[in-house]
Amino acid sequence: MKQITAINDFVIKFANVNGSGSASANELFAKAILRMGVPVSPRNIFPSNIQGLPTWYEVRISEKGYLGRRGGIDMMVAMNPQTWAADVEEIEPGGYLFYDSTRPRPASELRDDLIVIGMPLTEICNAVYSDPRQRQLFKNIMYVGALSVLLDMDPAVIEALLGEQYKGKEKLIASNVQALNLGRDFAKEHLKHPLPIRVERAHRVGERIFVDGNTAAGLGAVYGGATVCAWYPITPSTSVAEAYQKYSNKFRVDADGRHNYAFVQAEDELASIGMVVGAGWNGARAFTATSGPGVSLMTEFIGLAYFAEIPVTIVNVQRGGPSTGMPTRTQQADVLSCAYASHGDTKHVLLFPEDPKECFEHTATAFDLADRLQTPVFVMTDLDIGMNQRLCDPFAWDDARDYDRGKVMTAEDLEHKDFGRYKDVDGDGIPWRTLPGTHPTRGSYFTRGTTRDAYARYSERGPDYIYNVQRLLAKFATAAKLVPQPVPRPAAKRTRLGVIFYGSTSPAMHEALDVMAGQGIHVDALRLCAFPFPASVKEFIDAHETVFVVEQNRDAQLRSLLVNELEINPAKLCKVLHYDGTPITARFITQAITDHVHEAMVAPVETKA
């Protein structure tokens, strides 16, 4: 049997039981490798349940820095009897199976093309610990210890991490280190080590940070100047609001205990967006964080905010739909429902961050855009970026950057300027507004969801309606110039093939592009960062014969948006769709595009030019 051999390039997956305390041990393992200078990309795969059901933690170790899911498992730490058969099945031939051998598994439940490593974790724990909870928790730390020997990891790094985690709680540090060493000692004595897959110190992490997108988005809202957060708990977006509260408590509480922010857990999604609309109308930067079903509930208010022209920021951490769908799995399936949320002719600004750093940046930027454009702005993240820690460039902030509060007339402005709430004074479709309480006699108006004339007076006249809706279109065209622009990645050689992708697909896409280039298939790539689409998107599509659109939903929603908004011939846009709820892999993308290239007999590499 040929064993898998790799240094700093393999995938290890932990199969655990939800609620068993494995999450912190698994994270400790991933972070230790990171501290050894090797890029790591972990993913939580968990059911919509609190306790008792299966949960997995998949860690990709890649010195080259590929952070997408690769596909395939090189080593399984199988700690859940319930999922044993499927977990064993998933391992690549020549891979490794680590399990608790207190009750050894019969040969019929194993595979002869695997290297099976048994360690009597329960037996050791029961011998050392009497407390049932300790027996459970330290079993996890013990397997981290054993793995550190098998994979040749530096124990000092793990001990340092435990020291940081339990800073000030010396007893906990000592007991965790003891469990770690129990695992290490057993492995050294009884197991063949190190394995042909192992970790070697490298210097490939640099200044990058390790953080999840929801934390980053919550922090972005603090930096972006949000003062009102009204939200309702929903997986997988809850930690966005919680991070906002945490960082607001850190940065926004005065010496006298007064808060420079408000944080309201609303009674439902309708109330949360209502509060955001009210706060936005009254000049505060306000946001909510939600997921697909929450957006469904909010759509009436989103339509009001669009038509009444009120700044609103919504962080949508997408999950599997439709309906309750797969609440703890990832998709990019709310693109159309957010782009056109609400009845009538509506269009909304969407931002597509690719990683936690962009979750931070785009969320902060969303408040500027919402104020500037006086309209709802969606930050479209998903569970994969939102709830998984990802290695990314450090957050950056330019202290010279000021908030763009948009076109708000002051009392002084009102003294000598004509004010018409819905007048297109500057030719960009964006009207000026006033805030309640600004001036004793000028600038007040009545905000409503019904149509009106340029001076906000109720009107059912056709020309007034047309003026408004056409101006809203002009405003949307202005938005295309203000939103984050697409990021091109030209192929090494000239090609007739293009690919468009966005959001969390990014790391898998970049890896797939490298792999395909290695196979002689060159593809120009364009990562979309926002809707409305800037002119460069149409130019990119026009410049290629075939453009693949890679996304994580069944119905090719971004492709539909491209066809609809840019009037593209659908035949030109080739779907590459992944939607089983797991993050897309480089293998999947590579396979789909190469299959298409071969089947269509597209001349694979270069054009005549």
Added chain:
Amino acid sequence: MTYIAKPRLHHPSLTRNKVGYTRRDYEGKVSTLCAGCGHDSISAAIIQACWELDIEPHRVAKLSGIGCSSKTPDYFLGASHGFNTVHGRMPSVLTGANLANRDLLYLGVSGDGDSASIGLGQFAHAMRRNVNMVYIVENNGVYGLTKGQFSATADKGSQSKKGVVNADSPVDLVGLAMQLGASFVARSFSGDKAQMVPLIKAAIGHGGAAFIDIISPCVTFNNHAGSTRSYDWVREHNEAVSRIDFISSRDEITATIAPGEVVDVEQHDGTVLRLRKLHADYDPSDRVAAMSHMHARAAEGELLTGLLYIEGEAGDLHAAQHTSARPLNSLGKADLCPGAAALDKLNASLR
């Protein structure tokens, strides 16, 4: 919502209040409601209350939902910003607006269709959050804009204009508000301006959520025999628990009323609410007793009006949130953005 403009000329000798405005300055557009609509009387009472309290019109934000009642903010305080939101969800919009700028006076106007049906949840949560506002429900027991369907506050057994008998029990917003912890609960009748105006003034002076349910008969669809929301029926069954005077702190008078007949309730801003009890045993500071009394009178077919419950030092949503004394919408980058140096430290903690 009207195309008809009001004449701009005012009589030069109109009386001005202490902030220099005449009563006309508190008016809005011409009402498009039916002639004789109780809602217009409520608008007139709001206008009078604000003028008498010397409130600058532009310091008021008036918000509503959808329906006949929700159209009315267009008909008073024309110099204030108004917001006609969506059906039943005014309370959340008002809550957000209040969080953004605590310095304005918030006036929420709603109807029984708006607050007792689709908006029942938002009504309830605004009460329990004690958002500092005046929340008026213009309650006629009927849907006027869609021509005469029962609303959720229509009494069981009452008849519609078409003769249909209502089989459902009514939602009692006053009882709900008390149960939810509202700190100011009153009921009035649009035909009783003498009662409405001081109640609205007292509600404005209150430091938390002040709820006033005003029975406001619909002259077109609910003013007939068989209705329990008609003018005649309400006049015959109205029983006031109190008459109140609202006294600004600057000209408070305390010595002229005999003890035992009057209760003075000091508001958060120093103003005084003077309750002249019509029922010697009615205590508006006892929530349980007030609810019990109200239910007992309701069982007798009586509509209890007046100030039904008040909690003096309630504390509002901003108090619970510990928010800055400065309006949140006035804070700038220096107040809000932790800056690059703090971010560098955070980055370091994430490695």
